[in-house]
Amino acid sequence: MSNNWKKNFSATALKSRPSPVRELLKVIGQPGMISFAGGMPAPEVFPIEQFAEGAEQLKSNGTVLLQYGTTEGYNPLREFLAKWTAPRLGREVSLDEIFLTTGSQQALDLFAWAMLDPGDVVITEDPSYMAALNTFGNHGAEFASVRVDGKGMIVEELPALIENLKKAGKKPKFIYTIVNFQNPAGSTMSVERRQELAAIAERYELTVFEDDPYGYVRFDGEHLPSIFSFDKAGNTVYAGSFSKILSPGVRIGWVSGAKEIIRQMIVFKQTTDLCSSPITQVLTHEYCRKGYLDAHLPNIIANYRAKRDAMEKSFQKHLAPLGITWVKPEGGFFFWLNTGAIDSDELAKRALDKKVAILPGAPFCVDPEAGIHSSRINYTYSKPEVIEEGVSRLAQAIEEMKLPAK
Template sequence: MSSFFDGLYSGRVADLRPSPIREMLHLVRRPGVISFAGGMPDPEAFPVDLFYEAAGILKSQGKDVLQYGTTEGYGPLKDFLIHWTAPRMGRKLEHDEMLITAGSSQVSDLLCWALIDQDDLILIEEPSFLGVFLNMHNHGAKFLTVPCDDEGMMVDLIPEKVERAQKEGKKVKLCYTIANFHNPLGTTLSLERRKKLIEYAHRYGFAIMEDDPYGYVRFEGEHLPTLFSLDDRGVVVYAGSFSKILAPGTRVGWCCGSREIIRKMAIFKQGVDVCTSLVAQALVYEYCRLGHLDSFLPKIIEHYKKKRDAMEDAMREHLPLDLVHWVKPEGGYFYWVKMKGINSDELFKRAVDNQVAFVPGKAFYPNRDGGENELRLCYTFASPEQTQEGMKRLGEAMKGMAG
């Protein structure tokens, strides 16, 4: 059926890609369905009372924080983050090396505005976080995908891929990576691979976006240096977020980078939303100033570790172990399951009929090529009891297909 807007749409509308996860929500929200689909925090882990205490800043400073704010971000929050992030950044940043954003997802949007022209290439892990690569696609980017193993992106494949693209006259401008507790893989990029990725960025002249929303949610294992801290030439833009360490409803994130790129991103942000909500920034700042971020974060980590352990145990008990493979994540939100001879789309239909849901793997492939025998499971939202029952149902569906 035609509409008034048919003759007015831009050329990019014809190639828009919606989020498969958002599109399937009507299925997984049905009563009785145990969902491992959406990557949502557990509301039981939200520090409601502590955040309410932080709302006192509206009474004491309301005339300031209810006003427009600067695009670059609320000064006191930036001061806090500069000190709090220094161990991960390798040093204390200057104010003009940081931009406060509407969540870390806005970082990729602003970076694309600053760097990406139509058909420019972005190096990206395969599979990867669809929320970011759908936005990059809508900016006109094309993807140069790099496969992954249990240690994350196989960075040694980058030189051959970049050199071939450059010989064809194509521009490789950016590499997008989730080095810690990857979404959807759950893997962590090794130190050796981190160093090589920085080396290749310097050699071939592409920037890196290091997306790190899960980096502070580590259950065990060694804290590895950020790509940002390993880089001495300013090619890395680091993205952080309060979504997983406080609550996603704040919609407050930040990014760090060279003064030059941060300034360009801030100018684009002026036209996108003027500034990140000053009320939200002030509430987050006060929560941090009162010491709640440091005191409550260990409780969030312990809460999700128990849920990770519950899923690990349930998977080992109920899934057909001869047909599946996964990496036990050391932090973050996700398991990535590879299956032998089981199609994830068909499994999804059977699983939903059996009142359990996940995300089929092909949703996470930027070029829509792969993932037919893979799936993502989020362990943070369901209770341990729901996880046990959900894995039982999922295992039954898998065994029914294998049989």
């Protein structure tokens, strides 16, 4: 006898769709495949020795590490982060304005629990981080979007969008933005736009979710002040992550914001997972306390900068002559290629035949039109010589698409 599971699935489950990207990622393990598709850190930059030193805590402090922790997270790590992020946030937040999450992915979900009723509108960038769109979608969000250019979200278009939504009886709840080295577009929001966004949020009594997992991975120029630092009204929630600056395996993110929203998100975390793993929180704190976070970050940045440069050199050699354009990211993990007249979905398929995996733009977009002629290319994971080979294969796929069909 088999259970008809679907008959009893929730409406949300019935609406959910497996990510087209996951399907694509299944073939990535094939021999000879070069992957520019994922968003993974390079294994060679994991600080294994320094991180392993913290394991000594298992013996000296095992009763804490092996016990349930508090939902808010390990206090010494919260205290460290409150100080460490102060230059970016414009001030040191108090302990009740910061808590730890199981990756910043969980922060997105907890924020959605706190803010969204089905039918509420979330304003996002177009393109945006696919797993954030899917999370908000799980909570019944509808989306309105603003395009991204070389200076991040085109914030100047927000007031008209918000007014139009209100006229249509829609309720915009919050604006979701990835300010630094955006995933997938690679662009960084200008300081003027950050200021303007904080002002717009105040004027329209909207909140802002400032997602910044890549912000400390900057190759060129100076760090920019966060939207949080311009927000005097307390409308902004800032989320950070250890995934790109230490390891995604520790699954630790953090959220800073007004006490009320932090408290509410913690209440939902209580029912989501009780607490994040005390083991990884204590080991991560040890790593930070000993100064390894600051000491090792330049190594990560140097590794990724060299790969970004290697990829751009290969783009210039192989893709520029084919009319493909891009904006050079000042940090982070991705190039966002403008493939001109070429359909990026078809290109991703043709590239796979050549054993190079890239992601098409459409699944990152609220408005699918915004992504048809764009592709996301990751440079952090592959070695520079592999990058050159992968880009040359990509160029072959494009050349074949440009040939008239037989």
